[in-house]
Amino acid sequence: xxxxxxxxxxxxxxxxxxxxxxxxxxxxxxxxxxxxxxxxxxxxxxxxxxxxxxxxxxxxxxxxxxxxxxxxxxxxxxxxxxxxxxxxxxxxxxxxxxxxxxxxxxxxxxxxxxxxxxxxxxxxxxxxxxxxxxxxxxxxxxxxxxxxxxxxxxxxxxxxxxxxxxxxxxxxxxxxxxxxxxxxxxxxxxxxxxxxxxxxxxxxxxxxxxxxxxxxxxxxxxxxxxxxxxxxxxxxxxxxxxxxxxxxxxxxxxxxxxxxxxxxxxxxxxxxxxxxxxxxxxxxxxxxxxxxxxxxxxxxxxxxxxxxxxxxxxxxxxxxxxxxxxxxxxxxxxxxxxxxxxxxxxxxxxxxxxxxxxxxxxxxxxxxxxxxxxxxxxxxxxxxxxxxxxxxxxxxxxxxxxxxxxxxxxxxxxxxxxxxxxxxxxxxxxxxxxxxxxxxxxxxxxxxxxxxxxxxxxxxxxxx
Numbered sequence: 001x002x003x004x005x006x007x008x009x010x011x012x013x014x015x016x017x018x019x020x021x022x023x024x025x026x027x028x029x030x031x032x033x034x035x036x037x038x039x040x041x042x043x044x045x046x047x048x049x050x051x052x053x054x055x056x057x058x059x060x061x062x063x064x065x066x067x068x069x070x071x072x073x074x075x076x077x078x079x080x081x082x083x084x085x086x087x088x089x090x091x092x093x094x095x096x097x098x099x100x101x102x103x104x105x106x107x108x109x110x111x112x113x114x115x116x117x118x119x120x121x122x123x124x125x126x127x128x129x130x131x132x133x134x135x136x137x138x139x140x141x142x143x144x145x146x147x148x149x150x151x152x153x154x155x156x157x158x159x160x161x162x163x164x165x166x167x168x169x170x171x172x173x174x175x176x177x178x179x180x181x182x183x184x185x186x187x188x189x190x191x192x193x194x195x196x197x198x199x200x201x202x203x204x205x206x207x208x209x210x211x212x213x214x215x216x217x218x219x220x221x222x223x224x225x226x227x228x229x230x231x232x233x234x235x236x237x238x239x240x241x242x243x244x245x246x247x248x249x250x251x252x253x254x255x256x257x258x259x260x261x262x263x264x265x266x267x268x269x270x271x272x273x274x275x276x277x278x279x280x281x282x283x284x285x286x287x288x289x290x291x292x293x294x295x296x297x298x299x300x301x302x303x304x305x306x307x308x309x310x311x312x313x314x315x316x317x318x319x320x321x322x323x324x325x326x327x328x329x330x331x332x333x334x335x336x337x338x339x340x341x342x343x344x345x346x347x348x349x350x351x352x353x354x355x356x357x358x359x360x361x362x363x364x365x366x367x368x369x370x371x372x373x374x375x376x377x378x379x380x381x382x383x384x385x386x387x388x389x390x391x392x393x394x395x396x397x398x399x400x401x402x403x404x405x406x407x408x409x410x411x412x413x414x415x416x417x418x419x420x421x422x423x424x425x426x427x428x429x430x431x432x433x434x435x436x437x438x439x440x441x442x443x444x445x446x447x448x449x450x451x452x453x454x455x456x457x458x459x460x461x462x463x464x
Contacts, residue, residue: 418459
């Protein structure tokens with residue numbers, strides 16, 4: 001037997017449905033219009049549901065928080081990128097300052113990858129310690145005839161870097177710190193200042209740690225260091241403006257600080273306190289411009305070129321990739337990616353010549369160096385520079401290449417890959433995936449099996 005419609009609606013005859021239905025509709029409408037909208041908006045994101053074009057108001061900003069700007073406002077991968085200062089300002093505003101504590105960050109050596117990280121690691125510890133004074137760092141020059149001799153004369157900060165930019169970054173964003181040009185400029189130090197040497201890792205129990213492990217106690221370093229400053233066993237009074245304490249690191253404090261612990265905002269901007277000086281930046285820009293022109297003159301319409309760092313100089317260590325290993329890997333990448341021209345950076349002229357020949361034979365790719373593309377006064381100026389200064393010209397050109405190939409564990413190559421990696425996410429770039437095919441911008445050939453013996457720890461302790 002079929003069930004009729006009258007049975008479904010509660011046995012009410014069809015002719016009596018109209019009036020009850022009308023009453024229900026009117027009651028529902030009246031209830032809807034009298035109910036405050038906030039009662040539902042409080043629980044549901046109605047703007048998202050309705051597709052409103054009006055964004056919700058941002059949360060209230062912290063005095064130490066970032067300004068309201070896009071993370072891509074600045075290309076941090078550029079060597080001349082402006083300094084984004086609010087992450088440094090935030091660290092400084094959170095510091096516990098110690099009047100009379102002065103850090104001297106000049107115990108450095110090597111090429112650009114090492115020099116800059118020595119300086120930045122020391123400064124980062126200084127911020128954590130609460131140093132209210134900092135002597136503008138000096139740079140230890142390498143012996144130009146014996147590349148393995150890293151400890152010759154001290155040269156001024158401007159030997160590599162833009163001193164005005166460095167000072168402006170601190171005076172603007174960290175005014176709690178006084179910068180001194182020389183140790184002798186520090187008030188109340190006397191004729192023979194006492195400089196205390198420390199190793200930060202010793203301010204924490206490192207039982208079981210590998211000797212080259214990063215400092216696992218950076219969160220507690222500041223408190224422990226300040227307790228040490230006030231410990232009578234040191235034989236020194238606590239620091240004060242009238243009795244300053246001067247601190248210099250023992251040599252080798254280089255990859256100590258796990259940079260990611262400060263967050264990507266600080267990790268990705270702190271490196272820009274060290275901008276190359278105007279002369280090196282100008283020569284690098286000119287060489288990059290000339291390299292693009294060379295590529296176009298050789299049939300590459302968009303001027304794209306491969307950047308090559310061939311690390312075979314006399315100071316290369318025995319366990320690093322050999323010339324053959326580097327050449328095979330580099331030319332494989334060049335062939336896969338269709339490069340017709342390449343720029344090579346190396347301090348080994350014979351290896352550069354051999355690589356150029358192999359590139360023509362195996363990849364039909366022409367290879368040139370900075371000395372090939374600069375000319376006249378620019379070339380004369382280049383040749384007047386030291387070995388490491390010329391390396392900074394190379395760095396600027398390689399940074400502007402369309403793809404970079406380098407070697408692990410060269411700190412120059414690692415720094416290059418990390419700096420280029422900032423193109424992927426700007427201020428909030430996540431760490432480079434070490435030991436993989438990379439990010440589509442760089443490739444480093446090397447052994448990635450052993451964290452310590454393969455020097456992979458550099459990636460965790462370097463600021464890009």
